Amino acid sequence: xxDLTQPLSVSVALGQTANITCGGNKIGSKDVHWYQQKPGQxxxxxxxxxxxxPSGIPERFSGSNSGNTATLTISRAQPGDEADYYCQVWxxxxxxxxxxxxxxx
Amino acid sequence: xxxxxxxxxxxxxxxxxLSCTASGFAFGNHAMSxxxxxxxxxxxxxxxxxxxxxxxxxxxxxxxxxxxxxxRDDSKNIAYLHMNSLKTEDTAIYYCTRDSGTTGPGASxxxxxxxxxxxxx
Numbered sequence: 001x002x003d004l005t006q007p008l009s010v011s012v013a014l015g016q017t018a019n020i021t022c023g024g025n026k027i028g029s030k031d032v033h034w035y036q037q038k039p040g041q042x043x044x045x046x047x048x049x050x051x052x053x054p055s056g057i058p059e060r061f062s063g064s065n066s067g068n069t070a071t072l073t074i075s076r077a078q079p080g081d082e083a084d085y086y087c088q089v090w091x092x093x094x095x096x097x098x099x100x101x102x103x104x105x
Numbered sequence: 106x107x108x109x110x111x112x113x114x115x116x117x118x119x120x121x122x123l124s125c126t127a128s129g130f131a132f133g134n135h136a137m138s139x140x141x142x143x144x145x146x147x148x149x150x151x152x153x154x155x156x157x158x159x160x161x162x163x164x165x166x167x168x169x170x171x172x173x174x175x176x177r178d179d180s181k182n183i184a185y186l187h188m189n190s191l192k193t194e195d196t197a198i199y200y201c202t203r204d205s206g207t208t209g210p211g212a213s214x215x216x217x218x219x220x221x222x223x224x225x226x
Contacts, residue, residue: 033212035148042200042219043140043148048212086148093166094138094150094210 004087004097011103012077020100022070022087032070033088034063036081037099043086047072077104107201112220115191123186125201125217133157133179136204138213139186141197141222149197151175153210154184164210169195191224198222 005023012018022032032050035043045054047063050070060075074081082104087097111123125137136159139151152165152175163175174187184201198221202213 031211035213042216043213044216045212045214048205048214054214084146088148088212090206090210093164094140094153096148096150099146099148 001093002089002091002095004089004095006085006087006097006100008098009101009103011105012074013105014079015076018074018077018081018102018104020072020074020085020102022072022097023068024070024089024095025068027068027070027089028066030065030089030091032063032065034072035086035088037084037086038082046085074102077102079104107203107215107217109199109201109217109220112199112222114223114225116226117191117193117224119191120187120189121191121222123188123199123201123220123222125184125186127182127184127203130203130215132182136206136210137175137177137184138202138204138210139175139184140200140202140213140216141195142200142219143197150210151186151199153204153206155207159207161208188222191222193224196222196224 034047036046037043050065062073084099086099138153154175172190177184198219200219201217203215205211
């Protein structure tokens with residue numbers, strides 16, 4: 001089965017840039033989607049097909065995908081960005097990463 | 106928006122049916138998926154149903170195949186998740202999502218608020 005590896009936690013200083021990685025074998029050949037989940041809420045899509053932002057998602061959120069790593073980048077991090085972030089791919093089945101807790105210090 | 110209902114406490118081996126009522130978009134034009142979140146916060150895909158225009162098989166995760174059935178009633182804007190032979194490991198919050206994929210699962214761009222299913226004796 002296909003595995004996606006995310007760091008358990010990432011910390012970023014207020015106003016700085018956070019990078020959340022999602023590792024998988026040749027993940028660059030797959031479409032990667034990213035979700036944000038705040039406490040007590042359902043997940044919400046923030047990036048789809050590697051680099052695309054749904055309407056309403058700030059430009060501060062961006063994505064990239066190459067080789068064995070996909071990355072969600074959050075620029076000018078704000079307290080409201082504190083959340084769990086999950087990556088997702090399709091590999092004959094939908095696979096989710098284990099999630100990364102982002103803390104804004 | 107999407108609103109799930111039907112969750113609750115159920116004994117192992119029993120059945121439960123979840124419903125997902127859609128509003129605010131053309132339900133029949135979209136694929137739908139079910140995703141669950143375990144008590145440990147792990148997200149797990151359950152299954153995917155295409156819109157009628159694309160046809161094709163309903164897709165299921167290996168862990169639920171043969172026990173769970175996804176269906177839809179486009180006249181009522183409702184998607185269903187029928188769960189049989191429930192196990193304690195099926196305990197989770199179940200989310201209904203609108204799936205942007207057409208020929209297969211893609212990104213879930215709308216999520217319901219979730220309904221909790223607890224399987225316990």
